[in-house]
Amino acid sequence: MTLNTVLRLTAATLVLGAGLPAFAADPQEGETLAESQTFTYRLLDEVPTLDPQLNEDVSGSNVQRDLFEGLMNQDAQGNLVPGVATGYTATDGNKTYVFTLREEAKWSNGDPVTAQDFVYAWRRAIDPATASPYAWFVEMTTMTNASKILAGELPPEELGVEAVDDHTLKVTLEESIPYFAAMTTTSTLFPAPQATIEKFGSEWTRPGNMVSNGAYVLSEHVPNEYHKRIKNDQYWDAGNVHITEVTGLVINDVNQALTRYLAGELDMIEPLPAGQFPELKEKYPDQATSVPRLCNYYYTFNMTDSANPALKDVRVREAMSYAIDRDVIVNAVLKGGQSPAYIFTPPFTAGFEAEEPAYQAMTQKERDAEAVRLIEEAGYGKDHPLTLRLIYNTDENHKKIATVMAQMWKQKLGIDVTMQNFEWKTFLEIRKQQDFDVARGAWCGDYNEASTFLQLMVSDNSQNDGRFANDEVDALMMESKTMADPNPNYAKVEEILEQEVPVIPVYHYANVFMLNAAIKGWPYENVENNWYSKDFYKVAE
């Protein structure tokens, strides 16, 4: 979604016409639909839950977008398009939203989807009794009283959402959130079938019990083996849905997934085994794909007193950032179409524009020379080597990158790096306690807007594990929330990050996958990689 789209969609009192068509991909001229419209893809792990309000992971969201439909959907470019809502108005400086729901929307049991279904679902998501790990998402929308309800100070009925009538949903927010409508594409804010949940309790997500309002219904589910979703004939736009059966196969091992894809058992696998993309691209140019993905990969400096005191000197941090040859990392280590990062926010983030930092324009040779000058000026270098402790979580790729970086620091700056790796949860605990000098970090956008990344640099952000604190950054980010065009503030924050170097941006992600050439309608340009099976079709080969 471009910022223009956001603005266009969120400008006060804007109404999307009720007659606007929803997004659907249709066969182009000369294409013949295949007889069997099935889509089979790989799941790395079993989806932890099929309950939209409890869901907290990417693979779960892919399933949720098929089974349920929220107020708004995304199209192939990530633009907002109508879902259950035909449109909405935003008033009161983006603090009040009124959504108009389409009358033809139905649950899979034939009941109409009403505004009350959304009210029930959203209260359920924030209710401490539900204990949803994603309750923070409702809190992040700043919906009226969300924080107090989560803290148990108010009942869920006090949440700032009401059903004005069956087809009108009114939402009130405590702060101005221009991108609220975009947030309704997240499964936490999907509707929920109250009668079914009350009847079956936690077993309501089993095939046979589950009632859903999306383009598909759950037909089979064997945990850790597979699940199947079939076309929902009650879906309001069922006439435009081509794929009739979607199967998610759990295949933990990435190489095994590739073998089974090549044997024709799957239509899509993601990701690909590390380093194999160039070879696969050459062999299967119409299937191997790499597209930008809204995530960054960085190393964070420990800015607190528990770190090596040398890191307090900005020249040391700067030298270490300059000495990293990012091209080597993306081209020789990862080899999957990732892009080298010189700023924190991925440049392809919607509406984000920032000046290219000065060191990006330099050659690596120039950067290395500057790095040596800076570290020597700070009183370190090969004659007076610095000793640092680097931590990362156990993973083959992270290990390779850490090794390459440590080697670059050793050769260019004489820094002795002790590398330590930990199992994921242990790693998070250690990083949270600032028990490191430099630590690996990565972040994927919760929504397609720069603040999802830059908030991490705000001093009291719980993800700010390096504990970088800068008053100006805090003020700029606070101010950006109510600005019509927050971009200048974002650019300024990036500038401060370039000067202060609390983190070393390393690369921006790519989604690297194999897709059966017969499957059409894949949203290659949606950088959040949010796909809807209802938008695909399979052509005859």
Add this chain to the structure above:
Amino acid sequence: MISYILRRLLVAVPTILVLIVLSFLMMHYAPGGPWTSERAFPQAVIDALNAKYGLDKPLVSQIASYTWNIVAHFDFGPSLYYKDRSVADLIAQGFPVTLTYGFWSFVVAVAVGGSLGVAAAVWHNSWLDYLAVGISIGAQVLPNFVMAPILVLVFTLWLGWLPGGGWQGGAFPYVVMPVIALSTSFMASIARITRSSMLEVLNAGFIRTARAKGLPMRRIVLRHALKPALLPVISYLGPAFVGMITGSVVIDIYFSTGGIGQYFVNSALNRDYFVIMGVTILTGALTVLFNLVVDILYAWIDPKIRY
């Protein structure tokens, strides 16, 4: 005999209790917890989650109520990771899978391994012996995580004979590769143990007497040598059987069988406390049970053993 079995079963109760307490403590003192994630949850969310699953109570009362729920209601608690499943659900769904491929692996391992071992011992130092030893060493050095991808490469990608994974309720084509991959190393061990114990028995005095009497070799082996030669094999088979029927993380990961083997690793990584406990107790109970079965078999095979 009956009183011996009863005594053994009684001793099993405190054994499993100790297992519960130790596992519970180790699990809780591991860094991180079920709610540790890249995005740090707000305290209110963590409090709500802890309250829902009873993790806000003191450790002693958590262990006590966990144990009580098992004893009184046979309730093994919810999964903290698979939020719409209970531990009992997960085990009820996955255990029949591992039981099936584990059982057939056991049958294959014992039948093939045992035959190889006996043949190698009877025709000691012949080409058959070398072949059997060669096969068993080959199978031993080829671990299942190497074997599994090779099998899929050959039988799925190249030959197209078998599906690359899945279970489909245990349909034959889905069971073949898991059984081959799981049984080979057990088969190799059984072959080696059988061979050496058979060699020892064949050199014993009573066999020499039998030979001197002019009994045919087949009768000597089957009737006189096999039973005593099986003793060391049987003590190996008890734990091996438990190992096989509780599945293997490698088999589950490579063949997407949906068995419980993967929970031994994944539940620990996810800090899915009650699933860790569930699979630990299951394995503990089965180990106790099959050790008892082994001891009973011993008494049946060796008349010198009395309980």
